[in-house]
Amino acid sequence: MSNDPHTADDATDPNDSIEKRRRKAGPFVLDIEVDPVDPSLVRIGTQVTGPTGHRAPIGPAGEPEVWLRHNRIRLALHRLREARDDATRPLLLLHGLGEHTSQRPPEATDAWLGAVWGLDFTGHGRSSSPRGGGYTAEILMADVDAALAHLGTATVLGRGLGAYVALLIQGARPALVRGAVLVDGPGIVGGGIGPSAPRVTVAPSSPVTPDPFALAELTVDVRPPDYAVDYLRLAVRYSGLGEPVTLAGNVRPPWMAALQGLPGVRELPVAAALEDYAAAPGVALRR
Amino acid sequence: MVQGVTVRRRPDRCTRVDSHGVSLAVWEWGDAAAPPILFAHGGFDFAGTYDSFAPLIADAGWRVVCWDARGHGDSDHADLYSWEADQRDAVAVMDHIGPDPIPVLGHSKGGGLLLNVADALPHRVSHLINIDGLPSRRGWPDMSDRDRTSLRADAVAEWLDHRRATVDAIRKPGTIDELARRRRRMNPRLDLDWLRYLVPIGAYESDDGWRWKIDPSMRMGGVGPWQPEWSMMRLPGLGMPVLGILGLAVEVMGWGTLPSDVVPNLPEGARFVPLEGVGHFVHIEQPELVAEMVLDFLP
Numbered sequence: 001m002s003n004d005p006h007t008a009d010d011a012t013d014p015n016d017s018i019e020k021r022r023r024k025a026g027p028f029v030l031d032i033e034v035d036p037v038d039p040s041l042v043r044i045g046t047q048v049t050g051p052t053g054h055r056a057p058i059g060p061a062g063e064p065e066v067w068l069r070h071n072r073i074r075l076a077l078h079r080l081r082e083a084r085d086d087a088t089r090p091l092l093l094l095h096g097l098g099e100h101t102s103q104r105p106p107e108a109t110d111a112w113l114g115a116v117w118g119l120d121f122t123g124h125g126r127s128s129s130p131r132g133g134g135y136t137a138e139i140l141m142a143d144v145d146a147a148l149a150h151l152g153t154a155t156v157l158g159r160g161l162g163a164y165v166a167l168l169i170q171g172a173r174p175a176l177v178r179g180a181v182l183v184d185g186p187g188i189v190g191g192g193i194g195p196s197a198p199r200v201t202v203a204p205s206s207p208v209t210p211d212p213f214a215l216a217e218l219t220v221d222v223r224p225p226d227y228a229v230d231y232l233r234l235a236v237r238y239s240g241l242g243e244p245v246t247l248a249g250n251v252r253p254p255w256m257a258a259l260q261g262l263p264g265v266r267e268l269p270v271a272a273a274l275e276d277y278a279a280a281p282g283v284a285l286r287r
Numbered sequence: 288m289v290q291g292v293t294v295r296r297r298p299d300r301c302t303r304v305d306s307h308g309v310s311l312a313v314w315e316w317g318d319a320a321a322p323p324i325l326f327a328h329g330g331f332d333f334a335g336t337y338d339s340f341a342p343l344i345a346d347a348g349w350r351v352v353c354w355d356a357r358g359h360g361d362s363d364h365a366d367l368y369s370w371e372a373d374q375r376d377a378v379a380v381m382d383h384i385g386p387d388p389i390p391v392l393g394h395s396k397g398g399g400l401l402l403n404v405a406d407a408l409p410h411r412v413s414h415l416i417n418i419d420g421l422p423s424r425r426g427w428p429d430m431s432d433r434d435r436t437s438l439r440a441d442a443v444a445e446w447l448d449h450r451r452a453t454v455d456a457i458r459k460p461g462t463i464d465e466l467a468r469r470r471r472r473m474n475p476r477l478d479l480d481w482l483r484y485l486v487p488i489g490a491y492e493s494d495d496g497w498r499w500k501i502d503p504s505m506r507m508g509g510v511g512p513w514q515p516e517w518s519m520m521r522l523p524g525l526g527m528p529v530l531g532i533l534g535l536a537v538e539v540m541g542w543g544t545l546p547s548d549v550v551p552n553l554p555e556g557a558r559f560v561p562l563e564g565v566g567h568f569v570h571i572e573q574p575e576l577v578a579e580m581v582l583d584f585l586p
Contacts, residue, residue, distance in 0.1 A: 071453045071504050072366045122367070131308030132357070133375065134367025138510050142450040149451055172443040172510075195517045198407035200374045205308060213307075217371055227512040234440050 061101040061118060064126055070146040076126035077147050080105050081116040088114030088278060089178060090151045094144065096160030097187025097218050098210045100125030108270035109157065112278060117154070119147045121162075123211030133203065133213030137161070137190070137221050141168040148176045155277045157270065160185025161218060164228075164255065170245060171231030174238035179277030181270055182256065184249035191220035193254045225258030236264035246273035292339040292481045292571065297488075299345075301361075304354065306379035309372075312361035313354045313380055317345030324390045324585070325381060326353035327397025329420070329540070331473065331501060333360030335488035339481070340570040343578035349585070354380045356397075358502035360489060368505060370400070370513070377404050381411055388527075390414035390585055394570060395540065399518040406521040416530045416581055419541060419567050421522070422515030423548040439510075446510045456503035460496030463487065470499075473540055476566040515542065522552045529557040530584040532577060534565040541567035558584060 064076035078101045080093070091112045095101055101118030109116055120127040121140050144165060148154060155178050158166030163182035170180035201220065203212035235244040243266045247256060259265045268276070298314035305311075314334040324344065328336055334353040341351040355362040357376055365372070377400060381389070391412050393401035398420015405412040461469065467482035474482060490497040522529070531553070537543050546561045553559055560580060562569060570577045 069454050071450065072364075130366030131363075132306055132365060132367075132372060134357075134365060134369040134372035136367075136369050136511060138446075139367055139369075142447055145447045145450065172447055195520065198403060198521065200378050200404065200407050201371050202307070202375060202378075217369070222512050224512050224514075230439055234443070238440060 059103055060125055061103050061120075064120070065117075066150055068146045068150060070122065070143050073122045073130060073143075074128040075122065075143055075146055076101070076120040077150060078118045078120070078126075079115060080118050083113065083115040085113035088112070090115045090117050090154045091274070092144070092147060092151065092154040092156050093118040094156060094158035094162030094166055095119075095121065095124065096162055096185030098124070098215055099159070099186060100209065106270070109274060111271060112274055114278070117147070117151060119144060120209075121165075121214075123214035124209050127209070129206075129209060129211035130213070133201070133211070133217055135211075135214050135217040135221075137164055137168060137218065137223070140165045140218075141172060144169045145173060148173060152176070153178055155179045155181070155274065157181045157183065157274070158185075159183050159188075161187030161190075163188055163249070164190060164223065167228060167235075167245060167259075168231050170239070171234035174235050174240075174244070177235075177239070177244075179241060179244055179246065179273070180235070181246045181248050181273045181277070183270060184251050187218060188249070188251055188256075189253040190218075190223040190255065192222060193224050194222060196220060196222070223253070223255035225255050228255040229258050229262065232259050232262060232264055241277075246277075248273055292478065292484075292574065294342050294574065295338050295481075295484060296342040297338060298334070298341070298353075302383075304380055304383045306357070306376040309357050309365050309376065310363045311354045311357065311376055311380065313352060313383065315353075316341040316351040317349055319350060321345075321348055321350040322389075323350045323352055323384050324392060325377075325384065325401075326351055327377060327391070327393035327401050328353065328356065328359070329395030329397050330356075331359070331505075331507070331540075332394075332397075333489045333500070335360065335485060336571070338484075338488070340574045340578065343574055344581060347578070347582050352380065352384055358505050360500055364502040364504070368502075370403075373400050374404055374407070377401065378408065378411070388413040390416065392416035392418065392581065393420050394418040395420050395567065402518055402521050402525075405525055405527065409526055412527055414528045414530070414585060415525060416532075416584065418532050418569050418577065419534045419544075421531060421533065421544050421549055422518050422542045423544040442508065443510050446506075446508070449506055450504075453504040458498040458501070458503050460493065460498050463490075463497055466490055466497050466499065474568060476536070476538060477568055477571060481571065519548070519552055522549075523554055525554045525557075528584070529554055530580065531557065531559045532569055532580065533559070533561045534567050534569040534572070535561055535563050536566040538566045 061078040065079035066077040068075040068077055101120050105116045121143050123129040153176050156166045166180040170177045201216045203216040206212050245265045247267045248270045298316050300315040302313050303310050304313045333355045345351045357365040388411055391401045398417040405415045463486045466486045470482050490499045565572050
């Protein structure tokens with residue numbers, strides 16, 4: 001199973017009927033049809049699925065459902081899927097460095113019965129970009145906190161840079177974040193475990209996202225293992241969850257390797273991790 | 288013994304420099320044709336806090352250039368703040384001055400900042416002067432793991448709460464005297480008359496009173512992986528002449544750094560002057576003494 005929403009296997013099997021594919025894909029897929037020219041292609045919205053079931057890259061989410069403000073930055077919070085069970089808390093997706101919220105959540109989230117949301121970080125997707133940079137992973141953590149102020153409690157699934165931010169917010173808001181699932185994606189490594197060669201970072205200005213300053217600054221942000229472990233300890237101590245952090249990817253940069261094997265951390269595929277986090281009291285999961 | 292301010296003089300010129308979309312207020316004392324030296328102020332200060340010290344250097348034949356850091360003084364309130372961004376702004380001001388290497392002088396956070404710039408761009412810095420801007424890891428050496436976790440939980444949550452509250456934040460208004468007395472809590476050794484002098488420079492007046500200009504989204508403390516020794520580790524490798532001045536009287540805005548923290552890290556030939564009985568704002572408490580040391584050190 002892939003965790004990458006750009007490449008994850010589709011819920012569609014070309015041998016299924018359109019109706020069956022629609023059911024499998026869930027109620028959030030608005031438009032699905034067989035290509036009249038090439039019947040081996042199935043269109044789902046703007047996505048094209050080939051005979052292998054491998055999804056071609058899909059575009060960014062459109063106009064966001066909610067605009068948030070984080071100080072002077074305008075953040076786009078996209079509702080990607082309606083809740084199928086109002087009692088289930090939302091799932092919040094955090095994209096990787098240089099990415100944006102995709103139109104469609106990854107397949108591994110299909111069983112989540114609550115609403116699925118995606119946040120565009122500062123300088124990414126539909127969110128606004130600061131003048132003159134100044135990005136830190138902690139600012140992105142506060143972006144997520146702005147989303148939590150709107151959503152209330154949520155389970156968080158983060159890719160790459162978003163995985164690191166998911167760890168931070170799980171530790172920083174242990175009562176609001178009910179489980180952080182960390183998967184591979186751009187920006188997962190960061191700028192190493194300690195101060196690097198001295199440098200002054202500059203980037204060209206850009207009228208569009210991703211902001212080049214975000215790419216320049218967030219690839220060199222330092223992630224000491226003991227700092228990552230501090231956030232894990234906060235999560236373990238204050239969240240009330242037995243294992244608040246799930247490592248669901250393949251890559252283990254030093255900050256993540258430091259978590260591996262510690263109390264409160266487990267390694268599971270995304271779908272299984274979400275099933276477990278969703279099973280917490282007050283949460284229902286589609287079987 | 289606090290000698291205090293004897294000279295006060297506003298800068299002779301002010302211009303604006305664009306740093307990647309952030310407009311910085313850049314102030315100058317002295318003859319525009321004189322050799323330049325770049326000053327950097329400390330956190331929560333502004334260029335005007337050099338009004339008692341910069342004239343002494345300018346009158347000795349230097350063009351003193353100092354910018355208000357982003358979010359401080361008359362510079363733009365930026366969308367984001369970071370150590371990286373401050374370094375970039377420093378280089379934008381250096382580019383405004385010219386391509387040749389110049390002496391630089393920084394106090395407190397400004398000292399740490401220029402230390403990093405000197406390490407990153409040694410071809411731009413001819414001499415480095417650091418005034419009580421060498422952080423060290425003093426503080427709670429015997430705190431248990433559990434206590435540290437508690438501390439961080441509070442610190443992180445408070446920081447996030449602050450971020451949530453900054454959207455429409457505005458600083459508290461007051462009279463000149465009230466703002467001066469508020470500032471004195473962070474500058475307890477400085478003369479109240481001097482702090483009153485700073486208010487109309489670092490604050491603006493509205494119908495309901497004066498407010499400090501500094502961006503209300505900024506606050507003391509923060510969260511992040513940075514450790515003080517990361518700045519100190521830049522010091523030993525510097526190749527340009529270095530003058531370090533340390534105030535040994537411990538106070539709220541200082542680092543509590545001791546000579547024994549600094550001496551092993553001094554590069555060859557560096558001058559280091561620890562001053563007993565002087566606080567963190569060394570150049571404001573002892574402007575003549577510090578000016579004398581700086582002028583003796585400069586070419």
